[in-house]
Structures are given as structure tokens and as C-alpha cells.
Amino acid sequence: MLPRRRDLHALAPVSLPHFSDFSEVPYSDASLPATFFRSPDFGKFSGDPGLTKLHLIMFSYFACGVTSGFDNSLMSSFLTVMGNPSASTLADRWGRRAALSYGSLISIAGILVQTFAYSPVMYGAGRFLVGFGNLPVVAAGAAYVNEIAHPRYRGRIACFYQVIWYLGAIILPSLLQIVFATWTFCLIFWTPESPRWLMSKGRYQEACGILYRYHANGDTNDEMVTAEIKEISDNIANSQRAQGEMTWDKAFKTKGNRKRMMVVALFATSVGWTSQSIVSYYNTAILTQAGITNSLQQLEFNGGLSILDLVCAACGAILSGFIGRRTLILIGFCGMGVAHLVVTILASQYGKHGVAQVGYAVIAFIWVESAMYNIGLNPATYAYPAEIMSFALRAKGLVWFLLITDLNAIVTRYVNPVGLANIKWWYFVVFCFLYLASILGVIFLYPETRNKTLEEIEAEIDGVELHALTESSQEAVIVEKEIELCHLELGHVSRIDKNDENRV
DSSP: OOOOOOOOGGGOSSOOOOOGGGOOOOOOOTTSOHHHHHSTTTTOOTTOHHHHHHHHHHHHTTHHHHHTTSOOSHHHHHHHHHTHHHHHHHHHHHOHHHHHHHHHHHHHHHHHHHHTOOSHHHHHHHHHHHHHHHHHHHHHHHHHHHHHSOTTTHHHHHHHHHHTHHHHHHOOSHHHHHHHHHHHHHHHHHSOOOHHHHHHTTOHHHHHHHHHHHHSTTOTTOHHHHHHHHHHHHHHHHHHHHHOSOOTTGGGTSHHHHHHHHHHHHHHHHHHTSTHHHHHHHHHHHHHHTTOOOHHHHHHHHHHHHHHHHHHHHHHHHHHHHHOHHHHHHHHHHHHHHHHHHHHHHHHHHHHHOOHHHHHHHHHHHHHHHHHHHHHTTTHHHHHHHHHSOHHHHHHHHHHHHHHHHHHHHHHHHHHHHHHHHHTTHHHHHHHHHHHHHHHHHHHHOOOOTTOOHHHHHHHHHTSOTTOOOSOSHHHHHHHHHHHHHHHHHOOGGGOOHHHHHHO
């Protein structure tokens, strides 16, 4: 049994709630000390200043998810497609925080132009800037949260990244949007860089310091974090030796990369072609076809649906820590498929007979379908694509996901109104077959990510052993030296003298 990490509860300035009951099932990977994953001290959140600060940092980055809810117009989709190539290059070359700040500055400029616009042209220019700046913010933020998170809490916290989207969607005054955009820009000044990105640039000492400080509360004797550092550094060194600098053409060269890009494209298309794309943008037309024509009733329905969506999305994010993202996605598609089948049958009966009670039943099952979307798909929207990507491909993979998502959004916003207007409820039948295809795709193609580190997921998709021996020991020697420097710089938490303890 490895030694237990020093209990730091007495050093906490405030009493924090205990979150360890929500932790994921212990890891079984032999590459990290298994005893730490089973130990009650591993990743213990309550009273640990390091983990408390880490979670506050990641919660701060949820503001990136808020900004994605600002603008979901057709123009925004076009601009996201236009701004795709530069976002991943910036995040890979200059860091996740740099890409986030770049996008935030553009969004701030767009919000100001939009707020004080005195003509349609000026307002359109503001929307242009908001949409163009949104992509680097969302992609860099999602990558950052996954790369700095503690292994035990990564899956759940990454899922909350998209849940907060609803806050941005309901903030109507343009000037209020600038608060979140400014906040995301300011994050670069007080939050650490992604340790994985730092290692990819040879800045091992900085990366080690961040991981020890936030994953072990500064305890450089923590064997789990030391093993984590070696795992990350070995993985990045092997990847750079095998592929060099990641480019868009290399993103499709290897079997593992092609699988990643295919799954992400399939996931983006499946999410884009759910009936949620109809409910989100054409719910007024659906309510009218279901017999609810009063504007006040429609407003009440839409408000209630938004609240339900937010609650269900939060529940889905919590649930992801217990069952994993792949299972959550499968539950979402299955639940939506069943609910949509009922909606289709009821809608056909209402179209034939026009009975008001049947119309209300249609609305009720639309609520059920929307709830299943937010439980199963909303939390995994950015979390799943980010975690199945290798480090070198993560920024480009998220940009690829957003590209496919917005291309689908452009198509559905032209196709859906035509289908609803011409064939009415028969258009719902199309989505029944799409749900079936999505379910089969999850079962046969989507890799499982539950209870695995990012490096384990990468190795599994590539079909290699996690800790394959490197051709040269140069990187290992560098990492060992940097870890020693971190020991000297940070010191050992276990060396806190008794006088300090008594003062606390």
C-alpha cells in the first residue's frame, strides 16, 4: 500500500462541502498506482486548497460556454465556418489561453458595435464579430478544461462546460453579454496555462509545478501526480517523435486519427439532425400545428421548456460521472428516439382528427424528448469530442466538430421549414430513421472513455500500449530533472512546521 497523502483539512480557510461521493469509479489502469484511485484521500475535494482553487479556475472557464449561447443565428454559423482554420493554429502554437483571449477581444468589439449600432449595417457588423470570435473561445475553453482537470473529476466537470450555454442563450440585452466576454479575456492574467500544452513546448518545470500545485496541493511527494506527469510527458514525446507538428493533412493520415475525426463528424451530424433542431428554432410553428395558437400560451411553454432544459442538462452532467459519456449519449439517443416515435404517432392523429387533447399530448412528449436531449447529449457536446482526441489533435478536433456542427445547422435551417410547411407531421418520420442510425453509430463506432485518463483513451484508439518504451531516454531524463527542480521550488507540504499549523 502506497503511503497516504497528508490530510490537509485543517489547513482549509473555510469548510467546504464534501464532493467525493460524486466521484467516478476507481481506475483500473496499471500505468498509475491503483491504490491511489481506491484511496479515500485520492482527489479528495473537501478542504483541499489546491483542488478548491483548481475547480474555481475550471468553473471560471464555464464563461466560455456562456459566450457560445450569445449568437445562434444563421450568420453565426457561416462565420464559424469561415473562422475555423485560424482558431486551432492559434491554440496549438500560442496556447489555449492566448486563443481564448484573442476570441474574447473580437467578441467584446462585436458586442460593443452591436449594442451601440445606429444602422442595420452596423448591427450586422457587430453580429459578424461576435460570431467570428466565438469559435476560438469555445474550442480553446473546452480543450483547456479537459487538459487541466484532475483525472477523477474531469469527465463530469467537462460536461458542465456546455450546460451553462443556456445562460448565454437567455441573456437578451447585448450589453450584459460583455460581462462574460470580458471575464473570459481576463482569465489569461490569473489562471495557469494547460500543463499538457506547456510540456509540448518543452516547458516541463512549469507544467510539473501546475500539476503538483493543483492536483496534489503542492505536495511533490505525491506519487500519483508524479506518475501522471510521466504518463503525460511520455505520451507527448512519443506523439511528437512519430508525427511531428500536427497539421490538417496529418489529422487524416493515421488510422487512429481518421477514427477520431470520423466519430466526431458522426456525433456532430447526429446531434445536428435530431428533432431538437426543429423544436429550438421552429417551436412556434410546432405549437401552432398542435393547436396552441395563443401567444401567451406559447410564451409560457417556451419559458417552461428552457427551465426544464437547464435542469435536465445539469442532471446529465452529474450522471456522466457515474456511467460515462458514451453510455450517456446512448441513453440520450434511445430516449429521444422513443419519445419522438410517440410524438410522430400523436401528431399524425392530430393531423387527421384535430382533437385538442391529442395536441396537448404532442407537446408533453416534445418536452420529454427535449429532456432526454439535455440529459444525454447536451453535457457531452464538447466533453466527448475533446476527450477522444489526442493532445496534438485536440484543438483541431474541436474546430472540426464545430465546423461540422455549423454546416449541419446551415442545412437544417433551410430544410426544416420547407419540410414542416409541405409535409407537416410526415417530416417527423424522417427523424425516426435518423435516431436509429445514430443509436447504431454509438453502439458500433464510439469508443468508451469512462474511468480512463486522456492518455489511456488516446492509446486505446491508436491501438498501442500506453507506456511503450521510447527510442531515446533523453525526454525521460529531462522530465526527471524538471521534477527535481519542482521539488526544490515548491517544497514539500509535509514540511509545514508545527508553528504554522498552530497558527491555522
